[in-house]
Structures are given as C-alpha cells and as structure tokens.
Amino acid sequence: MLQITEGSHAVAEIAKFCRPQVVAAYPITPQTHIVEALADMVANCELDAEYITVESEFSALSACLGASAAGSRVYSATTSQGLALMFEVCFNVAGMRQPIVMSIVNRSLGAPLSIWNDQQDSISLRDSGWLQFYAEDNQEATDLHMIAYKVAEDHDVLLPAFVCFDGFILSHTYEPVDMPSQEEVDAYLPAFTPYHRLDAKDPISMGMYATPDYYMEFRYELERAMQRSIDVIKRAGAEFAEQFGRDYSALVESYRLDDAEIAFIAMGSICGTVKDAIDEMRDAGKKVGLAKIRTYRPFPTEELTRALAGVSTVAVLDKNISLGSGGAVGTEVKAMLAGSGITVLDYIIALGGRDVRKRDIAAIVDLADKGVGDMFYGLRTEVL
Amino acid sequence: MALNVGCAARPGKARKNKTGSWRVFRPVFESEQCTKCGMCALVCPEGCVIETEEGEFVPDYEYCKGCGICAEVCPKKGIRMEQEEK
Amino acid sequence: MRELRIHGRGGQGSVTAAELIAVAAFESGVYSQAFPAFGVERRGAPVQAFVRFSDSKIRLRSQVYEPDYVIVQDSTLIKDVNVFQGLKKGGIAIINTEKAPDNLPEDVRVLTLDATKIALEVLGVPITNTTLIGAFAAASGEIELDALEKALRQRFAGSLADKNVAASRRAYDGIGGGA
Ligand code: SF4
Ligand code: SF4
Numbered sequence: 001m002l003q004i005t006e007g008s009h010a011v012a013e014i015a016k017f018c019r020p021q022v023v024a025a026y027p028i029t030p031q032t033h034i035v036e037a038l039a040d041m042v043a044n045c046e047l048d049a050e051y052i053t054v055e056s057e058f059s060a061l062s063a064c065l066g067a068s069a070a071g072s073r074v075y076s077a078t079t080s081q082g083l084a085l086m087f088e089v090c091f092n093v094a095g096m097r098q099p100i101v102m103s104i105v106n107r108s109l110g111a112p113l114s115i116w117n118d119q120q121d122s123i124s125l126r127d128s129g130w131l132q133f134y135a136e137d138n139q140e141a142t143d144l145h146m147i148a149y150k151v152a153e154d155h156d157v158l159l160p161a162f163v164c165f166d167g168f169i170l171s172h173t174y175e176p177v178d179m180p181s182q183e184e185v186d187a188y189l190p191a192f193t194p195y196h197r198l199d200a201k202d203p204i205s206m207g208m209y210a211t212p213d214y215y216m217e218f219r220y221e222l223e224r225a226m227q228r229s230i231d232v233i234k235r236a237g238a239e240f241a242e243q244f245g246r247d248y249s250a251l252v253e254s255y256r257l258d259d260a261e262i263a264f265i266a267m268g269s270i271c272g273t274v275k276d277a278i279d280e281m282r283d284a285g286k287k288v289g290l291a292k293i294r295t296y297r298p299f300p301t302e303e304l305t306r307a308l309a310g311v312s313t314v315a316v317l318d319k320n321i322s323l324g325s326g327g328a329v330g331t332e333v334k335a336m337l338a339g340s341g342i343t344v345l346d347y348i349i350a351l352g353g354r355d356v357r358k359r360d361i362a363a364i365v366d367l368a369d370k371g372v373g374d375m376f377y378g379l380r381t382e383v384l
Numbered sequence: 385m386a387l388n389v390g391c392a393a394r395p396g397k398a399r400k401n402k403t404g405s406w407r408v409f410r411p412v413f414e415s416e417q418c419t420k421c422g423m424c425a426l427v428c429p430e431g432c433v434i435e436t437e438e439g440e441f442v443p444d445y446e447y448c449k450g451c452g453i454c455a456e457v458c459p460k461k462g463i464r465m466e467q468e469e470k
Numbered sequence: 471m472r473e474l475r476i477h478g479r480g481g482q483g484s485v486t487a488a489e490l491i492a493v494a495a496f497e498s499g500v501y502s503q504a505f506p507a508f509g510v511e512r513r514g515a516p517v518q519a520f521v522r523f524s525d526s527k528i529r530l531r532s533q534v535y536e537p538d539y540v541i542v543q544d545s546t547l548i549k550d551v552n553v554f555q556g557l558k559k560g561g562i563a564i565i566n567t568e569k570a571p572d573n574l575p576e577d578v579r580v581l582t583l584d585a586t587k588i589a590l591e592v593l594g595v596p597i598t599n600t601t602l603i604g605a606f607a608a609a610s611g612e613i614e615l616d617a618l619e620k621a622l623r624q625r626f627a628g629s630l631a632d633k634n635v636a637a638s639r640r641a642y643d644g645i646g647g648g649a
C-alpha cells in the first residue's frame with residue numbers, strides 16, 4: 001500500500017517483514033531510527049526475534065555471525081565508524097559464507113567527525129566479500145532488502161549483503177513508499193534454509209584455519225560465488241518485478257542512454273537529482289544520460305559496458321575517495337573501459353554531506369565537454 | 385580434501401593425530417611420591433594424563449609428546465623425564 | 471513542483487512541521503517529500519526543514535534554494551538569517567510575529583500571524599508548528615484541512631491531537647482559508 005513514511009521507518013518495517021530471527025545492532029547516527037523501531041517491534045511482540053543488545057558494533061556483528069552460523073536469519077544496521085569497527089568481522093562473515101543482511105545508512109568517515117552523508121563507509125569494504133546494493137530512493141531501499149535476503153541465502157551464493165542508502169538524504173526523508181504486506185513478503189521470500197549450521201548434536205567448526213595449500217582456493221570460491229550471484233540477482237529481480245511490478249532484474253539501470261554522448265555513472269540518492277538535471281539538459285538539446293549502478297558488488301562489468309556502448313564520454317560521480325588513487329568507482333570504470341576509446345572522467349563529489357543541485361550536474365557536463373575531470377568537484381578554494 | 389563451504393570442518397581430528405611418536409623424552413610417573421593433586425592432568429597440552437579408577441595419574445604414550453610440562457609442575461617432583469631409545 | 475522552506479529554531483518543531491505538511495499533502499492526493507537540513511540539533515540554533523509538492527514522483531534530493539513558500543517560526547530569525555533568500559516572485563511568506571516586520575521584500579505575499587498567542591491559548595505551550603501549518607494550508611492551498619487533521623491525529627494522541635487540530639484550525643480561519 002502506498003503510504004508516506006520516513007526512510008528509516010520504511011526500512012525497519014521491511015526488515016520486520018523479512019522475519020529475521022535475530023537482530024543485533026548498536027545505535028549510531030543516522031541509523032538510530034531503524035534500530036529503535038526494531039527494538040520497539042520486538043518489545044511489542046510485533047516481531048518474533050531475539051534482539052541482542054551489545055556494547056559495540058564489533059559485538060553486534062559478532063553476535064550476528066554466531067546467530068547466522070546457528071541457522072537463523074539475521075539482520076543488522078550500521079554506518080560510518082560503526083561499520084569501520086566491524087571491519088574484521090565483515091571478512092569473517094563473508095569467509096564463513098553467512099548470508100547476513102545489513103543496512104548501511106551511508107555516512108562519511110572521520111576524522112574530521114562528520115555525521116553527514118557520503119559513501120566512503122561501504123565503499124571501504126568493497127573487498128570484504130559482501131554483496132553491495134545501493135538505493136536511489138526509499139522505495140528502492142525497501143525493495144532491495146527483500147532481494148538482498150533472497151540472493152544472499154541462495155545456496156549458489158551464500159554471501160552476506162549490504163543494502164546501502166544515503167544517510168539523512170534518504171533515511172530522514174518522508175516520502176511515499178509502496179509498502180508490501182507481510183503476506184506479500186512471505187510469498188516472495190521463503191524461510192531461510194541454512195546450508196549447514198552449528199548443532200551440538202552434529203558438531204562442525206566454521207572458519208577453520210587454512211594453510212597456504214588451501215587459502216587461495218577458499219578465496220577463489222568466494223570470488224566464484226560473487227560471480228554466480230550476478231545471475232541470481234537478475235533472477236531475484238525478475239521474480240520481484242513479476243510480483244510487485246517494480247523491475248530490479250538489471251544490476252545497472254539505464255536512464256536516457258540511447259543516443260547519449262555523455263553518460264553519468266552514479267550510485268544512490270544522487271541519481272534522482274541527476275535524472276532531473278538530465279531531463280532539463282535534454283530539453284535544451286544536450287545528449288546526456290545516466291547509468292545507475294544498483295549493484296556495486298558484484299561489479300556489473302558486462303551490463304555497464306553494454307549500457308555505455310555508443311557514448312563518447314563517461315562522467316563518474318564518486319561520493320568517496322580512495323586516497324592516493326581517485327574515486328573508487330571511477331578507477332574501476334577506467335579499467336573496464338580501457339582501450340574502448342571512451343573518455344572516462346572522475347568527479348569526487350558530495351563528500352561529508354555537501355549538497356548537490358541540478359546546476360552542479362549541468363556544470364559537470366560542461367567540464368566533461370571540455371575534457372576536464374579527475375578532480376574534486378565543488379571545492380571551496382577560498383578556505384584552502 | 386575437497387573444500388567445504390565457509391571453511392567448515394567436522395571436529396574430532398586431534399584423536400586421529402597420534403603425537404606419541406614426536407617424543408624425545410618420556411615422562412615417567414613415580415607413583416609412590418604422588419599426592420594425586422591432579423596438576424599434571426590439568427596442564428598437559430595433549431590432555432593425555434588420565435586418572436585411572438585406582439586414582440593413579442598416568443600418561444597415554446600414544447599421544448604424550450614428551451614436552452615435560454607435567455614434570456615441571458609436579459609439586460612432588462615425582463615425574464622424571466627419560467630419554468627415549470630410538 | 472512547489473517547494474517550501476521552514477525556518478525555525480532547534481526545539482520549535484520545524485522538522486515535525488515539515489513532516490506533518492508532507493503527510494497532509496500526501497493525504498490530499500499529491501506526491502510530497504519532507505526532510506530536514508541535517509544540522510546538529512541544538513536547542514535555539516537556527517534550523518531549516520523542507521517540503522516538496524508535485525503531481526508526479528519526486529526525484530530531486532537537493533535542499534530548497536528557490537522556494538514558493540517560506541514559513542518563519544520565529545521573527546527574531548529575520549535578523550540572523552536571510553529567510554526570504556530565493557523566495558520566488560509571487561511566493562508566500564508566513565511569519566509568526568506580533569507586529570509586521572520592516573524591510574519586507576517586494577513581489578511576495580507576506581502573511582503575519584501571532585501563532586505564539588494562538589498556541590499559548592489553545593495548547594498552553596508556545597509551540598507554534600501546528601498553528602503555522604494551519605496558516606500554511608489556508609494561504610497555499612497545498613493541503614486540505616481534513617488531510618491536515620488526519621495527519622495531526624496520526625502524530626498526536628487524544629486531547630493533544632484535539633488541541634493541535636483546534637490550533638491549526640484557528641490559524642486556518644484567521645488567514646481566511648476555504649474562503
Ligand atoms: S610430557 Fe607433556 S605431553 Fe607428555 S604427559 Fe607430560 S605434559 Fe603431557
Ligand atoms: S602433579 Fe605430581 S603429585 Fe600431582 S597428580 Fe601429577 S604426578 Fe601426582
């Protein structure tokens with residue numbers, strides 16, 4: 001049913017409908033509204049789950065790992081420094097192939113301390129073996145949680161998943177969201193069938209130590225699972241489209257890319273502003289489009305390459321920076337398009353909550369036209 | 385060995401791993417000095433010192449590595465390390 | 471698409487006002503979006519919140535720079551913040567004040583009301599957000615009174631809901647809504 005609600009509440013609601021059996025999280029701005037709502041739901045018996053209160057994010061994800069290994073569907077949410085504190089456990093969760101789903105309410109990383117949005121937190125865990133989905137609006141943030149569970153728990157995948165949505169910009173925004181009912185979610189997402197689980201009557205150990213004779217093979221298996229997930233995501237997205245009418249069967253969403261000369265690549269809420277700016281520029285005769293990356297891990301190399309065939313310039317909007325190299329997405333796109341003849345320009349933008357307007361997007365098109373890129377966009381040079 | 389998903393493994397392998405052959409020195413328990421304090425059983429890294437029904441503490445030489453920790457901790461100095469003849 | 475910017479001080483309920491307006495607008499049958507200017511919430515510090523109204527889905531995520539409407543919850547803000555910045559020609563500014571401020575911009579419609587007085591009389595506390603929403607409903611025509619009442623009853627319980635409905639209605643009538 002279409003209803004108007006805050007992004008965080010929509011996510012808490014859908015998390016509940018996904019029927020997690022264990023929730024463990026530590027509150028941190030701007031994720032707090034989600035976990036407060038879930039704690040209420042558990043306290044009010046609206047959600048039949050064990051809510052484990054913990055003293056840190058490290059403990060939160062450790063508790064989730066144990067619960068998942070014991071065969072439960074598990075949910076958590078965090079952001080920024082909280083995710084940084086989970087770093088070690090994130091790698092263990094992926095290595096042990098536990099399909100935990102965690103909302104990342106994207107926020108910048110300190111120092112300097114900033115509670116505002118960019119995507120440095122989840123991007124910094126791109127190598128950890130978690131699937132990474134990015135939502136443009138609260139509808140997508142809601143829907144992607146269902147898809148994330150379905151994909152993560154598929155026995156061809158068995159990888160954990162981040163559902164990333166921009167802190168404040170989405171999490172604290174009221175807007176209409178078509179919220180499915182419990183019955184509809186149940187029809188889409190079956191109960192969790194663990195591949196194997198900790199059981200005192202039939203003991204196993206997980207995350208065993210691997211000598212140099214075996215370690216590489218374990219990492220190779222993780223990479224293979226990531227690659228297999230591409231088809232599983234497409235399938236889960238197509239099934240979702242069939243049931244709910246919203247199509248997530250592509251890892252990349254193309255917006256007005258046919259005949260486009262300049263294509264943006266972006267992830268998350270900035271895509272909405274980019275689309276509005278594109279419409280205005282199209283009206284003025286400028287051939288611009290957008291390839292929106294919905295799935296950053298696995299990286300949609302094939303789909304993205306296909307989407308960009310025919311463009312002459314690509315402008316990547318990176319809400320992160322891999323210090324000493326450039327924007328993380330831009331770096332990958334450059335590698336992907338090397339030798340294609342397409343010019344790839346990278347723009348570091350909107351770090352730490354800097355607002356982005358339609359006119360900024362138009363200004364980047366002007367820069368890209370001149371071949372000027374690989375830069376921080378919108379720096380206040382007067383304070384440097 | 386084929387890899388298991390998530391580096392999972394069945395337990396119980398240590399029992400198959402008979403470490404007795406590693407020994408250079410063999411602990412010899414002098415039962416007449418023993419006060420049955422149980423320290424040797426507690427500290428043995430192999431967990432191979434067993435209390436018999438008669439209350440005697442004896443090592444299982446199939447697993448005893450000869451590390452000498454039991455001899456080190458025995459308060460009665462009642463465990464002697466003797467070189468194995470190989 | 472129409473846009474509203476609310477100026478208030480931390481603790482005056484500007485964010486709640488934006489959310490209530492968005493809910494009421496949605497209940498009135500349009501797409502709406504409400505969000506705060508995500509500051510660090512300190513009581514008394516100038517804060518802003520925004521609402522967008524549209525007949526189609528809203529994708530834009532930037533803050534509001536050229537509003538059609540401005541609500542000023544506290545007239546002392548006018549000294550500290552350019553509350554009229556970017557206000558469109560023919561736009562509407564609703565200001566909570568006892569007396570009309572000087573130096574008002576031209577080409578805009580400025581409506582003043584003593585929302586603090588109404589709030590004190592009806593609610594018993596100087597929290598003016600729900601009163602000002604009533605004035606906004608009357609002046610802008612963006613939200614229907616019934617939808618506003620529904621939004622208020624969703625947010626507040628029992629007699630608190632009744633009082634907030636009464637406060638918003640009084641401001642609505644005072645501005646000449648529905649006339
Ligand atoms: S020598 Fe070491 S392994 Fe052997 S019984 Fe003593 S403590 Fe155990
Ligand atoms: S430590 Fe020495 S005294 Fe104590 S039980 Fe073992 S052998 Fe006997």
